[in-house]
Amino acid sequence: MSGAPKVTIAGAGVLGLASALALAEAGCAVTVFDPGAGPNASTVAAGMIAPVFEAVLDPAARSHLDLLMAGRDRWPGLAQRTGVVLDRSGAIAVGDDAWLARVTAGLDALGLRGAEIGRATALALAPGLSDRMDHAILTREDWRVDPEAALPTLRAAAAARGVAFRIEAVTGRGDADVLVIATGATTGLADVAPELVELSPIKGHIVRFPGPVAGVTVRTEGAYAAPGQGGLAVGATMEPGRADTLVDFTVAAPLLAAGVRLFPALRDGRFEIAAGVRGATPDGLPMAGWSKASGVVLAVGARRNGWLLAPLVAEVVAACVTGRDAGPYGARLDPARFGTGRSGGWR
Numbered sequence: 001m002s003g004a005p006k007v008t009i010a011g012a013g014v015l016g017l018a019s020a021l022a023l024a025e026a027g028c029a030v031t032v033f034d035p036g037a038g039p040n041a042s043t044v045a046a047g048m049i050a051p052v053f054e055a056v057l058d059p060a061a062r063s064h065l066d067l068l069m070a071g072r073d074r075w076p077g078l079a080q081r082t083g084v085v086l087d088r089s090g091a092i093a094v095g096d097d098a099w100l101a102r103v104t105a106g107l108d109a110l111g112l113r114g115a116e117i118g119r120a121t122a123l124a125l126a127p128g129l130s131d132r133m134d135h136a137i138l139t140r141e142d143w144r145v146d147p148e149a150a151l152p153t154l155r156a157a158a159a160a161r162g163v164a165f166r167i168e169a170v171t172g173r174g175d176a177d178v179l180v181i182a183t184g185a186t187t188g189l190a191d192v193a194p195e196l197v198e199l200s201p202i203k204g205h206i207v208r209f210p211g212p213v214a215g216v217t218v219r220t221e222g223a224y225a226a227p228g229q230g231g232l233a234v235g236a237t238m239e240p241g242r243a244d245t246l247v248d249f250t251v252a253a254p255l256l257a258a259g260v261r262l263f264p265a266l267r268d269g270r271f272e273i274a275a276g277v278r279g280a281t282p283d284g285l286p287m288a289g290w291s292k293a294s295g296v297v298l299a300v301g302a303r304r305n306g307w308l309l310a311p312l313v314a315e316v317v318a319a320c321v322t323g324r325d326a327g328p329y330g331a332r333l334d335p336a337r338f339g340t341g342r343s344g345g346w347r
C-alpha cells in the first residue's frame with residue numbers, strides 16, 4: 001500500500017466527524033457514510049464538556065477523571081480549528097445542604113475544588129434560576145458546546161478539509177484500506193468487528209425548553225440544565241438496556257419538574273422531549289483503536305461523554321491509522337482490553 005490511506009468512516013455522529021477531521025488533517029482520504037435515518041445520540045445530547053461534575057456525580061466516571069480532563073483539554077484546539085463555539089463559562093451545583101455537602105466531598109475526594117458562591121452570584125451566573133437557595137458550588141472547569149450548531153460545524157470543517165460524505169449505510173470494509181466504525185450504540189456491524197458485542201445501550205430522555213438561553217450549566221440532584229442557542233436542555237435519564245428512542249412522557253416527567261423547579265418562569269412555557277441511545281462498554285470508557293478484524297478501527301462506546309471525549313477518541317483513531325503512537329490514553333481505550341481479540345492493523 002502506498003500513498004494516503006483510504007479510510008471509510010461508518011457514522012456521522014460526533015465520534016465519526018471528529019475522527020474524519022483528524023484523519024483528513026493527518027493526510028488520509030476520508031469518506032463518511034451515514035444513512036441519516038434520524039436524530040442520533042450526538043444531536044439529542046446536551047453538549048456538556050464536563051469532566052468535573054461528571055466525575056463527581058457519575059460513579060462510573062469517578063476513576064476516569066484524568067481521561068475526561070484530557071478530552072476536555074483538546075476542545076479549545078478543536079474549536080479553534082473548526083469554528084465550533086466553546087462556552088467556557090462553567091457550571092454550578094445547586095441543591096439542599098446534604099446534597100451540596102456530598103458534592104463538596106466528591107470534589108475533595110478527587111483533589112478538586114469548587115468555589116462556594118452566594119445566591120446573588122448564582123443568580124447572575126444563571127439568569128432566571130430560582131432564588132430558593134442560599135448558596136451554590138461553582139466550577140469553571142466544565143464547559144459546553146451546543147450540539148445543534150456544533151455537529152454541522154464539525155461536518156463543514158471536515159468537508160472543507162476534503163472529507164466526502166455519502167448518505168448510505170456501511171456493511172463492510174469494501175475497498176477502503178481502513179474502516180472506522182463510529183456507529184454509536186448499535187452492534188449492527190458486530191460481524192465485521194466482534195468487539196462491538198461489548199456495547200450495551202443506555203437510553204436517555206432529555207427535555208428542551210426552546211428559545212435562546214444564556215448562563216452557566218446548572219447541576220442539581222438527578223438532573224442538569226444546560227443553556228444554549230437552541231434552548232435549555234434538561235437531562236437526562238439513564239435507562240440501561242433500552243435501545244429505542246420512543247419518548248415516554250412519564251419517564252421524562254421528573255426532568256420536566258426539575259427544569260421548572262430550577263427555572264420557575266418555564267412553568268407555562270413550551271417544551272419538547274427527545275430520547276437518544278448511548279453506547280456503553282463494561283468499564284464506561286470508549287473503545288478507540290484497532291479491532292482484531294484486519295483493517296478495522298473502532299470509535300464507539302463513549303457512554304455519557306461522547307462530546308467531551310470526541311477529540312481524544314479522534315486523536316487515538318488517527319494515530320492508529322497513520323501508525324503513530326496513540327499516546328498515554330491509547331492503551332486505556334484499546335478495544336483489546338476486553339479480551340474479545342488482539343489489536344490488528346492494515347498494512
Ligand SMILES: Cc1cc2nc3c(=O)[nH]c(=O)nc-3n(C[C@H](O)[C@H](O)[C@H](O)COP(=O)(O)OP(=O)(O)OC[C@H]3O[C@@H](n4cnc5c(N)ncnc54)[C@H](O)[C@@H]3O)c2cc1C
Nearest residue numbers: 011013014015042046047048170184204276305306307308
Ligand atoms: C440524552 C443524552 C444527553 C447526553 N448529553 C451529553 C453531554 O452533555 N455531553 C457529552 O459529552 N455526551 C452526552 N451524551 C452522550 C453523547 O451523546 C454520546 O456519547 C455521543 O453522541 C455518541 O456519539 P457517536 O458518534 O458515538 O454516536 P451517534 O451520535 O449515535 O452517531 C452514530 C451514527 O452512526 C450511524 N450509523 C449506524 N449504523 C451505521 C452504518 N452501518 N453505516 C453508517 N452509519 C451508521 C447512525 O445513523 C448515527 O448517525 C448524551 C447522550 C444522551 C442520549
